[in-house]
Amino acid sequence: MANYNPDSEVSPDETLKLRSYKTSGDIEVPDRIIDQIIGQKEAVETVKKAAKQRRNVLLIGEPGVGKSMLAKGMAELLPPEELQDILVYPNMEDNHNPLIGVMPAGEGKNVVTNYKVKAKGQEERKNMFMIAIISLILVIGFVMQQFLAAIIAAGIVFLALQQMKPRSTVMVPKLLINNNKNNMAPFIDATGAHAGALLGDVRHDPYQSGGLGTPAHERVEAGMIHKANKGVLYVDEIGSMHMKTQQELLTAMQEKKYQITGQSETSSGAMVRSQEVPCDFVLVASGNLHVLEGMHPALRSRIRGYGYEVFMKDSMKDTEENRDKLVQFVAQEVKKDGRIPHFSKEAVAEIIHEAQRRAGKKDSLTLKLRDLGGLVRAAGDIAKGEKADYVTVDHVLSAKKLARTLEQQIADRYIVQKKRYRVFKSEGGEVGKVNGLAIIGDRSGIIMPIAAEAAPAQSKDEGKIIATGKLGEIAKEAVQNVSALVKKHTGTDISNYDIHIQFLQSYEGVEGDSASVSVATAVVSALENIPVDQSVALTGSLSIRGDVLPVGGVTGKIEAAAEAGIRKVLIPKSNMEDVLIEERYREKIEIVPVETLSEVLEHTLSGKGKKSLMDKMQKITDMVPHGILQKPATH
Numbered sequence: 046m047a048n049y050n051p052d053s054e055v056s057p058d059e060t061l062k063l064r065s066y067k068t069s070g071d072i073e074v075p076d077r078i079i080d081q082i083i084g085q086k087e088a089v090e091t092v093k094k095a096a097k098q099r100r101n102v103l104l105i106g107e108p109g110v111g112k113s114m115l116a117k118g119m120a121e122l123l124p125p126e127e128l129q130d131i132l133v134y135p136n137m138e139d140n141h142n143p144l145i146g147v148m149p150a151g152e153g154k155n156v157v158t159n160y161k162v163k164a165k166g167q168e169e170r171k172n173m174f175m176i177a178i179i180s181l182i183l184v185i186g187f188v189m190q191q192f193l194a195a196i197i198a199a200g201i202v203f204l205a206l207q208q209m210k211p212r213s214t215v216m217v218p219k220l221l222i223n224n225n226k227n228n229m230a231p232f233i234d235a236t237g238a239h240a241g242a243l244l245g246d247v248r249h250d251p252y253q254s255g256g257l258g259t260p261a262h263e264r265v266e267a268g269m270i271h272k273a274n275k276g277v278l279y280v281d282e283i284g285s286m287h288m289k290t291q292q293e294l295l296t297a298m299q300e301k302k303y304q305i306t307g308q309s310e311t312s313s314g315a316m317v318r319s320q321e322v323p324c325d326f327v328l329v330a331s332g333n334l335h336v337l338e339g340m341h342p343a344l345r346s347r348i349r350g351y352g353y354e355v356f357m358k359d360s361m362k363d364t365e366e367n368r369d370k371l372v373q374f375v376a377q378e379v380k381k382d383g384r385i386p387h388f389s390k391e392a393v394a395e396i397i398h399e400a401q402r403r404a405g406k407k408d409s410l411t412l413k414l415r416d417l418g419g420l421v422r423a424a425g426d427i428a429k430g431e432k433a434d435y436v437t438v439d440h441v442l443s444a445k446k447l448a449r450t451l452e453q454q455i456a457d458r459y460i461v462q463k464k465r466y467r468v469f470k471s472e473g474g475e476v477g478k479v480n481g482l483a484i485i486g487d488r489s490g491i492i493m494p495i496a497a498e499a500a501p502a503q504s505k506d507e508g509k510i511i512a513t514g515k516l517g518e519i520a521k522e523a524v525q526n527v528s529a530l531v532k533k534h535t536g537t538d539i540s541n542y543d544i545h546i547q548f549l550q551s552y553e554g555v556e557g558d559s560a561s562v563s564v565a566t567a568v569v570s571a572l573e574n575i576p577v578d579q580s581v582a583l584t585g586s587l588s589i590r591g592d593v594l595p596v597g598g599v600t601g602k603i604e605a606a607a608e609a610g611i612r613k614v615l616i617p618k619s620n621m622e623d624v625l626i627e628e629r630y631r632e633k634i635e636i637v638p639v640e641t642l643s644e645v646l647e648h649t650l651s652g653k654g655k656k657s658l659m660d661k662m663q664k665i666t667d668m669v670p671h672g673i674l675q676k677p678a679t680h
């Protein structure tokens with residue numbers, strides 16, 4: 046039996062249940078949203094605390110890790126008995142300043158109904174009075190046998206009374222916020238809302254005069270801040286909200302009430318300003334780290350001072366217990382979808398395997414569960430299309446092929462295009478040309494060919510490094526790093542040369558940080574005029590000591606290389622445990638871990654000149670006991 050961990054969120058009984066299931070249908074899904082949130086223990090604890098104390102929360106993290114789920118879960122935890130109804134009444138003394146009434150949830154409707162009954166009674170009494178007068182005129186006329194005169198007189202009196210008929214003195218209030226006392230506290234998602242929707246508005250009235258207009262109080266519209274009263278107001282990407290709107294949001298948060306006025310200055314609604322309307326909400330703001338740049342400093346400091354900030358995780362440790370949570374996740378997603386069949390135990394295991402791959406680092410499971418949920422649904426759809434009773438491993442594997450992300454599709458097309466136009470080769474040798482590897486998006490690998498040319502320096506003083514494009518800075522740094530190394534072991538002084546570096550058809554979204562080993566190899570090849578084996582691709586970051594340092598996304602990169610027909614791929618040794626390539630690629634490609642630049646050159650350079658260069662390097666390494674070309678010392 047698995048060891049029981051006292052800190053665990055799952056009890057031993059539950060653990061057993063999770064392990065002995067046949068399909069995901071046997072797994073119980075918790076009712077509360079907060080209990081459905083997986084792998085974000087600290088964030089969940091914080092939100093529970095914040096709900097108790099009615100504190101604001103700022104959630105920072107990658108997309109699809111459960112930020113909005115946490116906000117919804119928080120709304121469930123807030124006490125519903127505090128819910129209120131809000132009414133807006135006409136103000137007889139100042140039509141432009143409607144009055145606000147607040148009462149316990151559920152009562153607002155009754156108040157409005159009472160007013161409506163009263164208004165109807167008054168109307169009926171007026172109509173009765175009119176009918177009585179007209180009837181009297183007609184009777185008198187008929188008695189006096191003055192039929193035509195009686196009818197004309199009745200008509201005139203009818204029109205006159207209609208004109209003179211005073212407006213009802215009973216004006217029905219408008220139910221601005223209608224809650225049910227059995228409801229949970231409101232959860233309002235104000236992501237991307239403009240000022241009017243967020244802060245409330247007063248509609249424009251084209252018939253303001255002549256008695257045809259709509260009374261001001263009826264034109265008042267509640268904002269999301271008011272609808273979130275006693276509940277949660279959730280704003281994702283808060284940094285993209287207009288500064289002025291953020292400022293108003295802060296005011297509303299501090300005051301817990303906010304007057305409603307017309308947001309458009311040219312509208313008649315702008316003349317109307319209601320009494321203060323309660324908006325006692327808890328703000329849950331979210332976004333990725335960049336969001337902080339666009340966030341109003343005072344709003345941020347308010348949350349920091351009177352609330353909590355949480356950095357959400359994007360992966361969790363690959364333990365038995367956490368795998369169990371993913372089992373629960375699959376069951377949840379199937380239940381939420383409501384149309385797809387449940388997963389067999391093996392199919393769930395395949396989803397867990399995909400979670401390992403997507404984490405991109407060793408012993409981890411991804412927590413980007415929105416994307417993983419997409420895979421669950423895609424596999425479910427395939428099984429449903431086949432009228433299968435449950436989802437099998439094959440369905441998941443087909444879904445993986447089918448449900449490729451945009452970045453993966455771009456990467457696929459890229460490989461096809463680059464092959465067609467021979468931007469890169471996967472065989473033979475070429476001087477100064479290296480098949481680098483890069484990542485676009487989250488985890489899609491692509492081949493990024495790099496070309497280097499070395500020519501004697503044009504200027505007398507010193508050669509130049511000419512690297513263009515978005516990745517130019519990285520290239521320059523790589524060449525600077527490599528220059529000391531090259532000089533040491535080949536005796537060639539890079540500064541006597543102008544070195545041109547080009548990233549061939551590099552794609553805009555490429556993260557080029559891991560290209561420095563490739564750049565260095567291309568430069569050495571160009572300087573020494575030794576071809577690079579084009580059936581090899583490589584990735585790695587180069588230190589000035591000549592060590593190859595770890596990089597991200599190795600799995601995606603290796604798969605892209607295999608897909609492109611490359612036979613051998615060099616990766617930093619310290620990344621070896623992060624490799625989780627799919628079975629079908631294992632046969633296709635040899636993965637070689639490397640620790641130093643000399644190992645890289647050993648595997649990439651080919652043909653004439655290689656041996657003498659390697660010998661030269663060896664000699665220098667022997668001469669420099671703690672030399673830069675040695676393997677790093679292991680302690």
Ligand SMILES: Nc1ncnc2c1ncn2[C@@H]1O[C@H](COP(=O)(O)OP(=O)(O)OP(=O)(O)O)[C@@H](O)[C@H]1O
Pocket residue numbers: 081082083084085107108109110111112113114115281331332374378412413414415416418
């Ligand atoms: N930690 C989690 N536990 C369980 N399910 C999750 C988790 N994170 C995401 N999901 C699944 O992904 C869906 C989307 O998650 P959610 O909307 O909360 O992400 P988010 O972090 O708010 O993303 P974004 O910032 O892009 O809106 C959820 O409805 C749920 O199905």
